[in-house]
Structures are given as structure tokens and as C-alpha cells.
Amino acid sequence: MKQSNDFERVELGFFPTPLERLSNLGAALGIELDIKRDDYTGFGGGGNKVRKLEYLMADACNKQVKVVITTGGHQSNHARMVAAAARKFGMKPILVLRGNQPEVYQGNLLLDKLFGAELEFLDPEGYFTQIEGAMNAHAATAEARGEKALIIPLGGATPLGALGYVRAIEEMDAQLKSRNQQPPQVIVAPTGSGGTLAGLYVGARQYWPETQIVGISVSAKAAWFQDKISTMAQDCADLLEWPQQWAAEDIWIEDGFVGTAYGVPSPGGIEAIYRVAQAEGVLLDPIYTGKAMHGLISLVEQGKIQAGARVIFVHCGGSPALYPFAKTLLEH
Incomplete structure (x- = not known):
């Protein structure tokens, strides 16, 4: 054990x-x-999510990841903390969020911006059918640049x-x-x-x-x-x-x-x-x-x-x- x-x-x-x-x-x-x-x-x-990311980011560092991709809602605490953790370890954060592009970036969305995350917004109605393809597309683009990517599932x-x-x-x-x-x-x-x-x-x-x-x-x-x-x-x-x-x-x-x-x-x-x-x-x-x-x-x-x-x-x-x-x- x-x-x-x-x-x-x-x-x-x-x-x-x-x-x-x-x-x-x-x-x-x-x-x-x-x-x-x-x-x-x-x-x-x-x-x-900090407790989970201590393990997940250790795995990312061991794999020499350069781009971290995850998802959540507009006010996702998880997405915000993934962005922060990616920056701490020299990685680029990409957040694919459920919701239309906002007119005002407030709350966690503001913090996502401060952490320099790349944001993509998916229409709420099509989110569940589109999210896997959207994250995989970002991973493929990163890999094509020669940068290893890691997709962290919703909520870690x-x-x-x-x-x-x-x-x-x-x-x-x-x-x-x-x-x-x-x-x-x-x-x-x-x-x-x-x-x-x-x-x-x-x-x-x-x-x-x-x-x-x-x-x-x-x-x-x-x-x-x-x-x-x-x-x-x-x-x-x-x-x-x-x-x-x-x-x-x-x-x-x-x-x-x-x-x-x-x-x-x-x-x-x-x-x-x-x-x-x-x-x-x-x-x-x-x-x-x-x-x-x-x-x-x-x-x-x-x-x-x-x-x-x-x-x-x-x-x-x-x-x-x-x-x-x-x-x-x-x-x-």
C-alpha cells in the first residue's frame, strides 16, 4: 500500500x-x-484546485510540457488556477471556456487575462459536442510548432x-x-x-x-x-x-x-x-x-x-x- x-x-x-x-x-x-x-x-x-494541481503540474513538468490546455465555465476557478500554474512553470495556458465572448472581463475572467491565458469561447449550446475537438485542435497546433501539449480535463x-x-x-x-x-x-x-x-x-x-x-x-x-x-x-x-x-x-x-x-x-x-x-x-x-x-x-x-x-x-x-x-x- x-x-x-x-x-x-x-x-x-x-x-x-x-x-x-x-x-x-x-x-x-x-x-x-x-x-x-x-x-x-x-x-x-x-x-x-491547488491541491490537485500539485500532482498534475508535477506530471506536466516531468513530461516537459510547454502548453497546458483546459476548460471550464466563464467563472471557472480551475481554469484560472491552471493559467497561474502554467505561468509558474514557464508554460503557455490555453483556456477553452463555455460561454460567449463577454463584453466585460470581470472576476475569474479578469484574472485569466492577468495571467496571460489564451482564451477561446464556445457557445453554451454546442459546448459539450465541441469541447473535445477544440482542445485537441489547440494541442495539435502546439505539437506542430514542436511544443509538447497537455490537456487537463475539466476541474482537474x-x-x-x-x-x-x-x-x-x-x-x-x-x-x-x-x-x-x-x-x-x-x-x-x-x-x-x-x-x-x-x-x-x-x-x-x-x-x-x-x-x-x-x-x-x-x-x-x-x-x-x-x-x-x-x-x-x-x-x-x-x-x-x-x-x-x-x-x-x-x-x-x-x-x-x-x-x-x-x-x-x-x-x-x-x-x-x-x-x-x-x-x-x-x-x-x-x-x-x-x-x-x-x-x-x-x-x-x-x-x-x-x-x-x-x-x-x-x-x-x-x-x-x-x-x-x-x-x-x-x-x-
């Missing part, structure tokens, strides 16, 4: 990130609520990238032990591509086998995520040579909090942003963490998370996405 540290990675983030008690919100909800502050990972504006969602959240479980385990606290009964996190959840599932089964992991979908239906995450978790466990077996029914996904679409703020998500900001002084975002917190609050109110439960909410970052939606947030 291997450990996550047995795999080569570059050091990008500021770890360990804080594990902070949300006393006011927890008391109002009737649970013991902690928040894992992966918005404080630091590099490239911070967020959960690969078995190798998922090791970043196996490490996050190990990190939280050490933090709780240092405080003489018990493991959480529930972990809640947003899921947009599945890699974070896969790593959390693998790490928790190894270290906290009684802990339930709840993924709050910000994009797709539960069944799609269950299939994808169970497969990725299996492949990640196999990398580690851990004797784990995963099936789709092992994965708990709540898909009722997406709102009208991925990348579009939801009323419940906006309410959660206001509530957490005013209860704890913590900023969530309207694309990922606001919707996930809406899910957590609702699951407590519905009794799916029991009163008094020990809960950790994983803050995946994303505050740059607040600013493009200022008008929507203020009108709510």
Missing part, C-alpha cells in the same frame, strides 16, 4: 489550510459546524488529481487529533466535476470509515456524478493500492440545489451567501460554495443531517466570482 506522499508533486499551496469553527451558524442550525478553508490555499487566487478531475483530497483528509485528521476532537459525522462539499469528492471518499474510507460524504451538485444530475465519482474513486484507490471497492450507489449526491443552470446564481445560494457573511464574516461564491451551503442548510432542516451532528463544510474557494454578479446579489 502507498500513501499520497509517495506520488511526486510540486508545492503550490499554503498548507495546512485552517479548519475553523463556525459557532454562530452552527448554533443556529443545531449542529457542530467546522469549515475547511481551502479558499486559503493561496496560489493563483486560492481554491480547491483525474485519479491523480484526486490524491489532493486524500491528502486533505489526512490534513484534517491531524488537525482534529491535535484538538482532541472526533472525526466529523458528515462532510459537505460542492461538486462540479467530481475530483474533489472522489478524493474525499477515498481518504475518508481509509481514515474515517464512519464519516458520510455529501456532494452538492452545482451542475449535473446525481446519477451522472455517482457513476463518474465511483469510477474515479476506484482508480484513485487503485493508484494507492488500497483495497477499496466503489460502486455508484456508494456516492451521496444532492442535485436539487443547482438552480436554473451551472454558472447561474440561485436564490437559495444567494441567501446562503448573505447568511454566512453576516453570521461569520466568511465569503462564499454564487457558483459553487453558495449553492453547496444552501444544500447543507436544507439537509439539516430536512433532517437528512441530524441535529447535533459534527459537520465539516469544505470551502472550495471562488470569491472572485462574486464580483461579476454584483447586480444580481444586490437585487436579491
Whole structure:
């Protein structure tokens, strides 16, 4: 059996990130609520993708990659951090984004520009049929120039990238032990591509086998995520040579909090942003963490998370996405 540290990675983030008690919100909800502050990972504006990119960029450096290509929505935290990581290692970032070319570059799009990323925009309606060909075309153009290219999938969602959240479980385990606290009964996190959840599932089964992991979908239906995450978790466990077996029914996904679409703020998500900001002084975002917190609050109110439960909410970052939606947030 291997450990996550047995795999080569570059050091990008500021770890360990804080594990902070949300006393006011927890008391109002009737649970013991902690928040894992992966918005404080630091590099490239911070967020959960830093953990994955430590492994993925080590692989890119070993392969002597010169052009890194990835995809995401307009306000993709992943795309922004890939651009930053590419620049750190002397590579050119190309981002193929879902959405029409904007009139104003704000939030993560502004940061993409600051990192000097080449941007291509795909019409949202044709995105899923065009994205693979678009990224492959950029890779072929780079290779024709004699530059080795690497395509990083949406969200960095690969078995190798998922090791970043196996490490996050190990990190939280050490933090709780240092405080003489018990493991959480529930972990809640947003899921947009599945890699974070896969790593959390693998790490928790190894270290906290009684802990339930709840993924709050910000994009797709539960069944799609269950299939994808169970497969990725299996492949990640196999990398580690851990004797784990995963099936789709092992994965708990709540898909009722997406709102009208991925990348579009939801009323419940906006309410959660206001509530957490005013209860704890913590900023969530309207694309990922606001919707996930809406899910957590609702699951407590519905009794799916029991009163008094020990809960950790994983803050995946994303505050740059607040600013493009200022008008929507203020009108709510």
C-alpha cells in the first residue's frame, strides 16, 4: 500500500489550510459546524484546485510540457488556477471556456487575462459536442510548432488529481487529533466535476470509515456524478493500492440545489451567501460554495443531517466570482 506522499508533486499551496469553527451558524442550525478553508490555499487566487494541481503540474513538468490546455465555465476557478500554474512553470495556458465572448472581463475572467491565458469561447449550446475537438485542435497546433501539449480535463478531475483530497483528509485528521476532537459525522462539499469528492471518499474510507460524504451538485444530475465519482474513486484507490471497492450507489449526491443552470446564481445560494457573511464574516461564491451551503442548510432542516451532528463544510474557494454578479446579489 502507498500513501499520497509517495506520488511526486510540486508545492503550490499554503498548507495546512485552517479548519475553523463556525459557532454562530452552527448554533443556529443545531449542529457542530467546522469549515475547511481551502479558499486559503493561496496560489493563483486560492481554491480547491491547488491541491490537485500539485500532482498534475508535477506530471506536466516531468513530461516537459510547454502548453497546458483546459476548460471550464466563464467563472471557472480551475481554469484560472491552471493559467497561474502554467505561468509558474514557464508554460503557455490555453483556456477553452463555455460561454460567449463577454463584453466585460470581470472576476475569474479578469484574472485569466492577468495571467496571460489564451482564451477561446464556445457557445453554451454546442459546448459539450465541441469541447473535445477544440482542445485537441489547440494541442495539435502546439505539437506542430514542436511544443509538447497537455490537456487537463475539466476541474482537474483525474485519479491523480484526486490524491489532493486524500491528502486533505489526512490534513484534517491531524488537525482534529491535535484538538482532541472526533472525526466529523458528515462532510459537505460542492461538486462540479467530481475530483474533489472522489478524493474525499477515498481518504475518508481509509481514515474515517464512519464519516458520510455529501456532494452538492452545482451542475449535473446525481446519477451522472455517482457513476463518474465511483469510477474515479476506484482508480484513485487503485493508484494507492488500497483495497477499496466503489460502486455508484456508494456516492451521496444532492442535485436539487443547482438552480436554473451551472454558472447561474440561485436564490437559495444567494441567501446562503448573505447568511454566512453576516453570521461569520466568511465569503462564499454564487457558483459553487453558495449553492453547496444552501444544500447543507436544507439537509439539516430536512433532517437528512441530524441535529447535533459534527459537520465539516469544505470551502472550495471562488470569491472572485462574486464580483461579476454584483447586480444580481444586490437585487436579491
